[in-house]
Amino acid sequence: MGRRVSSDDDRSLFLVGGEVLTPEGRRRADVTVYRGELAAIGEATPSGGVVVDAVGLLVAPGxxxxxxxxxxxxxxxxxxxxxxxxxxxxxxxxxxxxxxxxxxxxxxxxxxxxxxxxxxxxxxxxxxxxxxxxxxxxxxxxxxxxxxxxxxxxxxxxxxxxxxxxxxxxxxxxxxxxxxxxxxxxxxxxxxxxxxxxxxxxxxxxxxxxxxxxxxxxxxxxxxxxxxxxxxxxxxxxxxxxxxxxxxxxxxxxxxxxxxxxxxxxxxxxxxxxxxxxxxxxxxxxxxxxxxxxxxxxxxxxxxxxxxxxxxxxxxxxxxxxxxxxxxxxxxxxxxxxxxxxxxxxxxLGLPSRGVVAVGRRADLVLLDADLEVRAAIVGGDVVFADPALDVAGAEPRNP
CATH class of the missing domain: 3.20.20.140 (Metal-dependent hydrolases)
Structure with a gap:
């Protein structure tokens, strides 16, 4: 079934080491999410937030x-x-x-x-x-x-x-x-x-x-x-x-x-x-x-x-x-x-804040493996689904 991860709107979420699907194409980068929006795409130094190990995964728009x-x-x-x-x-x-x-x-x-x-x-x-x-x-x-x-x-x-x-x-x-x-x-x-x-x-x-x-x-x-x-x-x-x-x-x-x-x-x-x-x-x-x-x-x-x-x-x-x-x-x-x-x-639908991974856009994201299977999903910066095998640190899991 997977799990949900409790998070706080004022805490950052870091997706570390993934391949990010941006409008310009794929790039290997960390993704920083803050207060439900994509705050940065690039090298991150996680501190005080929820950290998801995205190595080997594609960070794509939800x-x-x-x-x-x-x-x-x-x-x-x-x-x-x-x-x-x-x-x-x-x-x-x-x-x-x-x-x-x-x-x-x-x-x-x-x-x-x-x-x-x-x-x-x-x-x-x-x-x-x-x-x-x-x-x-x-x-x-x-x-x-x-x-x-x-x-x-x-x-x-x-x-x-x-x-x-x-x-x-x-x-x-x-x-x-x-x-x-x-x-x-x-x-x-x-x-x-x-x-x-x-x-x-x-x-x-x-x-x-x-x-x-x-x-x-x-x-x-x-x-x-x-x-x-x-x-x-x-x-x-x-x-x-x-x-x-x-x-x-x-x-x-x-x-x-x-x-x-x-x-x-x-x-x-x-x-x-x-x-x-x-x-x-x-x-x-x-x-x-x-x-x-x-x-x-x-x-x-x-x-x-x-x-x-x-x-x-x-x-x-x-x-x-x-x-x-x-x-x-x-x-x-x-x-x-x-x-x-x-x-x-x-x-x-005329909703430019959704459907793309870019700084300033809403943090609705999906993490996909090489077979395009869903490993995690993030809605408004909140990890609402995560594969049990995925490494998620800094937050308490919740049952679906």
Whole structure:
């Protein structure tokens, strides 16, 4: 399971002897953290703080998951209060910030999730930071509903989104741009700082481009639940692959997208515009069995999570595994795979303090070994997860 390490905001944290992944590339250096920020990258003389032996490890930016439905046996849509319980364990997978994803559900569920975030974390919470909600629905196409309840899908209206804003915990909205009134809603949400994604859409190429013109800047789980690429009807996939303004979210679990299609996406979008997501559901981190996704029972086995009709319904992927899979399936450099899980999602959210390792930035970090396995995770300068074998001095361990 690993451990958590108690620390004090006024004490320094030193990561000694690691290879640091900076925006300029890798460099062997010590990292000094003070009051939750990166204070220095260079030679350090640890004194009076927490010291982590990072020799042989890569000090990388913490991962940011833009699409996660739950995990460790808990589902965010049916029980929004589980956000904190799941968030406390996400650092085990390298995730230091995330968007709890609420799928199409009966009216009132979104407000319930927002109240959970309004109330804030429980006392002594130490885990990944929820940056706001990802609302995946209800403004989706019934033709590409996937596992979303078609009876609850509907076109967007200004009234329904009137209080959807970053201040009210809405960070990302996935919608189908071909729905009546959708492009006007895209513009309204973007004006409030909300990231809009195209997804669960049967849009034509032209309709998808209209959504991008209106301000959509992400495609939710590219290739899945959207009109495919054809030489005479390029669809949503063609619009996303061909337009440099929009990034592509990918579920790299070896089930949702064939490695050949992943290579096509990487070649078309490049390392700046691929965003790794998990789309994980409650079964992530659990044994095969039956788990909740919204109001549905989902059966999970070696073929992935599937609804009663046999359709894929989320994943059991973790973000560190997605990073390793991208390296293996596509042959990209490890540093590029890390950026797709950290820098790129943070940039899309307009959060320059996250996703990079640089002086003055927030100290959300992950320590990876040569196999890109997570050895430790740091959130706001706090070592919230550490492998038991990792040498951490100057603080008392706490059980997760």
């Amino acid at each position: 991962f940011v998951d833009l699409q996660i439905n739950g995990g460790f046996g808990r589902d965010f849509t049916s029980e929004p209060g589980a956000i904190w319980e799941v968030g406390a364990r996400l650092p085990e997978t390298g995730v230091t910030a995330f968007l709890p994803t609420i799928i199409t559900a009966p009216r009132g569920r979104i407000d319930e999730a927002r109240r959970v975030l309004d109330a804030g974390p429980p006392p002594d919470y130490r885990g990944a930071v929820p940056l706001g909600l990802h609302l995946e629905g209800p403004f989706l196409s019934s033709r590409r509903a996937g596992t979303h309840d078609p009876d609850l899908l509907r076109p967007p209206t200004p009234e329904e989104v009137a209080d959807w804003s970053v201040d009210r915990h809405v960070r990302l909205v996935t919608l189908a741009p071909e729905l009546p009134g959708a492009t006007a809603i895209v513009r309204a949400l973007v004006d409030r700082g909300v990231l809009v994604a195209l997804g669960h859409s049967d849009a034509s190429y032209e309709e998808a481009l209209a959504g991008i013109d209106a301000g959509a800047r992400l495609a939710t789980h590219l290739f899945n639940a959207m009109s495919p690429l054809s030489h005479r009807a390029p669809g949503v996939v063609g619009a996303v692959l061909g337009d440099p303004r929009i990034a592509a979210g990918l579920i790299v679990d070896g089930i949702h997208v064939h490695p050949g299609a992943l290579r096509v996406a990487w070649a078309a979008k490049g390392p700046e515009a691929i965003v790794l997501v998990t789309d994980a559901m409650a079964a992530m981190g659990m044994a095969p069995g039956v788990y909740r996704l919204g109001d549905l029972d989902i059966t999970v086995d070696e073929g992935g999570p599937r609804n009663p009709e046999g359709r894929l319904a989320g994943s059991t992927l973790t973000l560190d595994r997605a990073v390793r899979n991208l390296v293996e399936f596509v042959g990209v450099a490890p540093d590029e795979a890390v950026a797709a899980a950290a820098r790129n999602p943070a940039r899309l």
